[in-house]
Amino acid sequence: AQKVTQAQTEISVVEKEDVTLDCVYETRDTTYYLFWYKQPPSGELVFLIRRNSFDEQNEISGRYSWNFQKSTSSFNFTITASQVVDSAVYFCALTQGGMYSGGGADGLTFGKGTHLIIQP
Amino acid sequence: DGGITQSPKYLFRKEGQNVTLSCEQNLNHDAMYWYRQDPGQGLRLIYYSQIVNDFQKGDIAEGYSVSREKKESFPLTVTSAQKNPTAFYLCASSIPASPRAQHFGDGTRLSIL
Numbered sequence: 581a582q583k584v585t586q587a588q589t590e591i592s593v594v595e596k597e598d599v600t601l602d603c604v605y606e607t608r609d610t611t612y613y614l615f616w617y618k619q620p621p622s623g624e625l626v627f628l629i630r631r632n633s634f635d636e637q638n639e640i641s642g643r644y645s646w647n648f649q650k651s652t653s654s655f656n657f658t659i660t661a662s663q664v665v666d667s668a669v670y671f672c673a674l675t676q677g678g679m680y681s682g683g684g685a686d687g688l689t690f691g692k693g694t695h696l697i698i699q700p
Numbered sequence: 701d702g703g704i705t706q707s708p709k710y711l712f713r714k715e716g717q718n719v720t721l722s723c724e725q726n727l728n729h730d731a732m733y734w735y736r737q738d739p740g741q742g743l744r745l746i747y748y749s750q751i752v753n754d755f756q757k758g759d760i761a762e763g764y765s766v767s768r769e770k771k772e773s774f775p776l777t778v779t780s781a782q783k784n785p786t787a788f789y790l791c792a793s794s795i796p797a798s799p800r801a802q803h804f805g806d807g808t809r810l811s812i813l
Contacts, residue, residue, distance in 0.1 A: 584742070617804075623788065625743075625804040671742055687733050687758055688802065690742035 582607045584674050586691035593662055594699050601657040601694045603672030609633075614648065614655045615673040615688065625671070631655065662698045669693045703727065706791050706805035713778070713785060714813050721776045721808045723791035730795055732774035733802065736760060737788040746789075749774055778810065786812050 583606040593599050605614065616628040629639065631648050639646045643660045659666055673688040704725045713719045723732065731750045735743035745758030749768040763782025768774055774793075778785045788809050792802040 586742075589740075622806070623809075624806045625790065625792075627803070673743075686756075687735075687745040687748045688743070690735075690744070692740065692742045 582674050582689040584672050584691035586694050588694045590695040592697040596661050598660050601670050603655045605653050605674045609676040613675050616657050617671045619669040664698050667698045669695050704805035706808050711810045712813050716780045718779050723774045725793045729793035733792040734776045735790045
């Protein structure tokens with residue numbers, strides 16, 4: 581069985597602070613994919629990043645960066661110089677590789693989410 | 701614009717009624733999914749379909765049914781057997797080997813009258 585744990589239920593920081601959202605996962609598969617999604621108050625899920633289990637290279641996209649460490653089964657997400665628009669619920673998710681290499685054909689397993697509040 | 705359309709945005713159900721949530725996509729995606737989200741919770745998989753005329757149960761399929769007669773459409777019926785249907789329902793789609801993973805609709809919020 582797969583499991584994703586986001587231990588931080590809610591984080592509140594002041595604008596321009598850096599913030600890291602933690603994600604720890606469990607899976608018995610050797611091929612798997614990890615994702616981060618953002619859910620603003622309007623409710624839709626916005627895709628942020630996908631990482632496969634064979635690629636431990638960290639990634640940076642503007643103010644966002646991700647740290648993937650297989651040794652600790654973690655896939656943490658850092659926002660640098662946070663802004664009020666970053667306020668949202670952030671979900672970490674996992675799927676096994678399976679027959680299809682990238683789409684998560686069997687569906688995603690989500691963590692419970694971290695509610696990030698950026699105060700002006 | 702290509703995307704996933706869920707309707708209605710808000711839906712109310714009386715006790716004992718079945719209701720159907722619509723999900724349509726024009727992305728030419730093979731796979732489609734239904735998730736349920738409860739307050740303070742992550743998304744949980746209800747059903748998914750990897751191809752037309754085929755679908756599989758997810759983690760919480762009891763009290764729900766689906767059909768996949770067309771590639772573009774994956775309606776979800778919440779039956780009277782679902783005792784706690786009040787939730788936010790999200791539909792998603794994806795293609796194999798997609799670098800952008802699953803695309804989500806804007807969701808339908810279902811409430812019991």
